[in-house]
Amino acid sequence: MTTPPSRDGHAVPADLEAQAWNWLRLLRSGDARELDAKRFRRWVHSSPAHQAAYNAVKFRWDALEPPARELLQRKPEAVPRPRRRVGSAYGRRAFLGAAIGAAAAAGVAVVHPPLGWWPAIDEWGADDRTAAGEQRTLALADGIDVTLNTRTSVRRRTSGGQAVGLELIAGEAAIDLGAGRAFAVIAGAGRSTAEWGRFEVRHVDGKACVTCIEGAVRVEHPAGTRVLQARQQVRYDAVAVGSVASVEPAAATAWREGVLVFSQTPLADVIDEINRYRTGRVMLMNDRVRNRPVSGRFAIVELDMALWQLQESFDLRARTLPAGVLILS
Structure with a gap:
């Protein structure tokens, strides 16, 4: 799992990063009590790594304030209404929801996750994840290669110890299949299956796009099923699926070059x-x-x-x- 750097350039462990954001959220919320302050001091001084984690997230938050204040002044609607999951502990997304209220009151707008500094909560359980600007190829089995583009998170799916598919939590993946067994990619509300060939799936901000480069891909969605041939593409979101469209695959695959x-x-x-x-x-x-x-x-x-x-x-x-x-x- 990729972890962000601290101010001295060393990586901050993901668990400490999450704890640090929770403490920062509480301390900036105006709801902290004296007991909370004592607990925070014990936590932050428990090791140099804890201190470094807190310093790193505070530095990022402080850096966000000037552009966020300007964004709020220009576009007040950019501040979403915070939501809290009932009965759940604060995670990074929950921290952000609560922080938005306090930040807005101070004239600061926050887009979550702010500046893409950490993965969304849905991505925490990813088996593989790429950082900003990173691309990585996974050899899941003989004849099954998956290339992950920037900021991509996936969960692998297996059956009987064999790779049968993956869930594209967020980002973009290119699948290269040799002739053999079917392989499926779940992205949002859709499921794309092929037995051979090459196809790409993009899932960003709740919208998905499937492009068939070679072979055929079956895209199943609650709103309907589409079958793509080479040089065809379909888009969908949580409620609707579009019509099949012809595309120039070179543009869709250019990121691999x-x-x-x-x-x-x-x-x-x-x-x-x-x-x-x-x-x-x-x-x-x-x-x-x-x-x-x-x-x-x-x-x-x-x-x-x-x-x-x-x-x-x-x-x-x-x-x-x-x-x-x-x-x-």
């Missing part, structure tokens, strides 16, 4: 996609250009150059803040 390809894509969507590949966050604060179309090819390893090109093309001002935050206005 280290390239992002856009064709008449709104600038806001381009920024969202770039954010998946880099730590921190790019915030587009200029509504005038949000829907302006972008076409081009950008190397994943040179996304800072891509951002500079976008800045120049749309006459945007750029402001750099700590923790990888870039504001374009």
